[in-house]
Amino acid sequence: MIKKYLFSSLATAVLAVSASAYDTAKAENMNHFYSHLTQQACADSKLFTTGEDVMKMFRDKAKFTLLDVRTTGENAIVSLSSENAMHIPVKNLFEKANLDKLPTDQPIIVVCHSGTRAVMVTMGLKQIGFKQVHVLKGGLVALAEANNPKNAPLK
Incomplete structure (x- = not known):
C-alpha cells in the first residue's frame, strides 16, 4: 500500500514538473507575436x-x-x-x-x-x-x- 502511494505520488510529481516545463502565458504571447511572421511578412519586413x-x-x-x-x-x-x-x-x-x-x-x-x-x-x-x-x-x-x-x- 505504501509502495503504491509513493509510486503514485512520485508519478504525479513527475507529471506536474513535465506539465509546467515552460511558461504557458509567455508561450501564448510568443505565439501571438511570431504567428504573424509569414514568408511574405518577412519579405516585406x-x-x-x-x-x-x-x-x-x-x-x-x-x-x-x-x-x-x-x-x-x-x-x-x-x-x-x-x-x-x-x-x-x-x-x-x-x-x-x-x-x-x-x-x-x-x-x-x-x-x-x-x-x-x-x-x-x-x-x-x-x-x-x-x-x-x-x-x-x-x-x-x-x-x-x-x-x-x-x-x-x-x-
Whole structure:
C-alpha cells in the first residue's frame, strides 16, 4: 500500500514538473507575436536597414538613435562617437533605467558587430512595445563598409 502511494505520488510529481516545463502565458504571447511572421511578412519586413540607409540618415541629419549593444570590451576597441550613438550592452539593456533612456519618438537602429545580437535585441524591444526599432543589417561591419567618401556625412 505504501509502495503504491509513493509510486503514485512520485508519478504525479513527475507529471506536474513535465506539465509546467515552460511558461504557458509567455508561450501564448510568443505565439501571438511570431504567428504573424509569414514568408511574405518577412519579405516585406522593415525590420532591417542597411549601412547605406544609415549613412543617408546621417547626411540628412535625421533624428534617430544608433543603439550599440556590443560588450563594453568591444566598445573600448571600436566605438561610435556620433551624437546619435548610445552604447548599452545587451546584458544591461532590459533594465528599467536603461530602457527609460531609449527614445520613443524617433527610430532606433540597433547595431552590434555583425547583426546577430541586434536581431535578438530588436525583437525583444518590439515585444515590449517599442515601435520604431530596426536592425542594422550586417552590423558595425556593414556601417564601416558604407562609410566611404560617397556616403559619409558632410560637415
